[in-house]
Amino acid sequence: DAGVIQSPRHEVTEMGQEVTLRCKPISGHNSLFWYRQTMMRGLELLIYFNNNVPIDDSGMPEDRFSAKMPNASFSTLKIQPSEPRDSAVYFCASSFGEVAEAFFGQGTRLTVV
Amino acid sequence: KQEVTQIPAALSVPEGENLVLNCSFTDSAIYNLQWFRQDPGKGLTSLLLIQSSQREQTSGRLNASLDKSSGRSTLYIAASQPGDSATYLCAVRPSAGNNRKLIWGLGTSLAVNP
Numbered sequence: 045d046a047g048v049i050q051s052p053r054h055e056v057t058e059m060g061q062e063v064t065l066r067c068k069p070i071s072g073h074n075s076l077f078w079y080r081q082t083m084m085r086g087l088e089l090l091i092y093f094n095n096n097v098p099i100d101d102s103g104m105p106e107d108r109f110s111a112k113m114p115n116a117s118f119s120t121l122k123i124q125p126s127e128p129r130d131s132a133v134y135f136c137a138s139s140f141g142e143v144a145e146a147f148f149g150q151g152t153r154l155t156v157v
Numbered sequence: 158k159q160e161v162t163q164i165p166a167a168l169s170v171p172e173g174e175n176l177v178l179n180c181s182f183t184d185s186a187i188y189n190l191q192w193f194r195q196d197p198g199k200g201l202t203s204l205l206l207i208q209s210s211q212r213e214q215t216s217g218r219l220n221a222s223l224d225k226s227s228g229r230s231t232l233y234i235a236a237s238q239p240g241d242s243a244t245y246l247c248a249v250r251p252s253a254g255n256n257r258k259l260i261w262g263l264g265t266s267l268a269v270n271p
Contacts, residue, residue, distance in 0.1 A: 086262070086264070087246070087248075089258050137201075143257055145206045146203065146259065148193075
């Protein structure tokens with residue numbers, strides 16, 4: 045298996061633009077997690093899905109952030125409108141069961157200017 | 158509220174040394190604990206996962222121990238190599254309650270010098 049695949053790897057956008065991050069989990073995994081990593085706050089869980097259903101979105105910072113998982117092999121994290129403080133590395137992770145070992149993608153480095 | 162602390166924040170050692178990275182947590186009610194490695198600009202790689210019923214796990218030159226009663230885990234790296242240079246993160250999963258998401262430390266940045 046190729047592991048968790050995220051795209052794009054890097055994204056530079058202007059403030060106010062819509063940003064969409066994509067994730068393909070490992071085949072067979074039924075839990076998917078979106079994280080944000082910054083130097084100041086470390087890793088923060090934004091939202092996670094179990095069997096394509098959002099279970100906990102309490103980490104989503106505000107209404108500008110939204111996430112979807114239309115099927116077991118694809119998820120998106122959207123920021124609209126983007127702001128400079130959204131600049132961070134966004135990771136997607138998947139696991140077989142929400143408490144099992146988590147496997148991470150390479151991340152998307154987002155820069156909002 | 159569970160909190161995870163990793164000390165030191167940064168560590169620099171000469172090649173060949175055996176070293177220990179520390180992870181402490183405030184609530185002993187954990188389901189498992191996981192150690193990850195993160196290379197600069199890269200994602201996280203799972204190194205070892207210790208279930209709450211286990212005392213240690215080993216993989217190659219890595220050994221992770223768990224002492225729930227004292228709220229501590231250590232990652233032991235034997236005969237360190239420059240390729241071990243990375244940030245090492247510890248994450249704890251609570252065993253109880255509705256919120257069982259991973260609680261993360263901020264990591265220890267390790268530099269192994271040739």
